[in-house]
Amino acid sequence: MANTIRVIQYGLGPIGSAMARHVLARPGLELVGAVDVDPSKAGRDAGEVIGLERKLGFPVSRGLAEALERAPAEVALHTTNSYFDLFKDQVIELLDAGLDVVSTSEELSFPWPAHAEPAAEIDAAARRAGKSVLGTGVNPGFVMDSLPLNLTAICQRVDHIEIRREQNASKRRGPFQAKIGSGMSVEQFQAKMAEGRMGHVGLLESMNMLFDTLGQPLVRYEAYVEPVVAERQTTTSFFDVPAGKVIGLRQVAVGYGPQGEFARMVFVAALDYGIDQDTIIVQGAPELEVTLKGTNGDVATVAIAVNAVRRVVAAPPGLVTMRDLPILTHW
Secondary structure, eight states: OOOOEEEEEEOOSHHHHHHHHHHHHSTTEEEEEEEOOOTTTTTSBHHHHTTOSSOOSSBOBSSHHHHHHHSOOSEEEEOSOSSHHHHHHHHHHHHHTTOEEEEOOGGGSSOTTTOHHHHHHHHHHHHHHTOEEEEOOSTTTTTTTHHHHHHGGGOSEEEEEEEEEEEEGGGSOHHHHHHTTTTOOHHHHHHHHHHTOSSOOOHHHHHHHHHHHTTOOOOEEEEEEEEEEOSSOEEOSSOEEOTTSEEEEEEEEEEEETTEEEEEEEEEEETTOSOOEEEEEEEEESOEEEEEEOOOHHHHHHHHHHHTHHHHHHSOSEEEOGGGSOOOOOO
């Protein structure tokens, strides 16, 4: 086993806490710090905050400088926000502190077409620091971009790609259930979607990665979202939704090349949903259809981020994507 890599967990929501627990279980990694601005977490023992039955002997820090003053680190696992305007300064702070960064921020996964200026700022900060930064997760990062791209390696021709991610959201964490509109009225759902800060983030990034990597110009991009409404009382550990209220959403993104529709992505997440699988269909030569079952988004996101640590440490400086790295594996 190579030298142990010292890790700081930056952000201790459900995903960040699960990631910290996974780091503790992985040989070759050492959790040396944790950062969260939530006053109910900062100052408490990190083991208690992340849900262990034991103390770790160091507190959750209110800021990065405080964590690094207590213990040096090489890598930050960053799990805070989806949107550039909320995470950009955090990522630059981590890079300026001399840390490689693996982030689950969706808009960071393939940012240049939609967020060229802030992506360039992060790339410049990484190069100045001689460090690398990666945005990844189960989706974007795997199911709707890097996995279908890898499947095309056995194709002589690719005419169309369709990817469907359908999830029983009752198996997911509370914030995810809230993010898909659980418990809202249809009117509340539509108003929140219009604000642009609800629902799944990352379809555009995945679409851009597909088109760019396969050498297709993205001539037109269309996307829409509709609520999934409960037909009966639906109860989870986090929500109790009566019939007629929202229990999830269906998002569709379509990308058009010069010859017409080239890629379609369908994302469905709803409470007590009867389908829980991912399907990738590649039309061309040969015709491919792959179905995955068991890709729980919370478990898979934790795994892929932790599995990426060694690849990111070894990567050249700058902002990298999943297509830039050697294939990630469990190690």
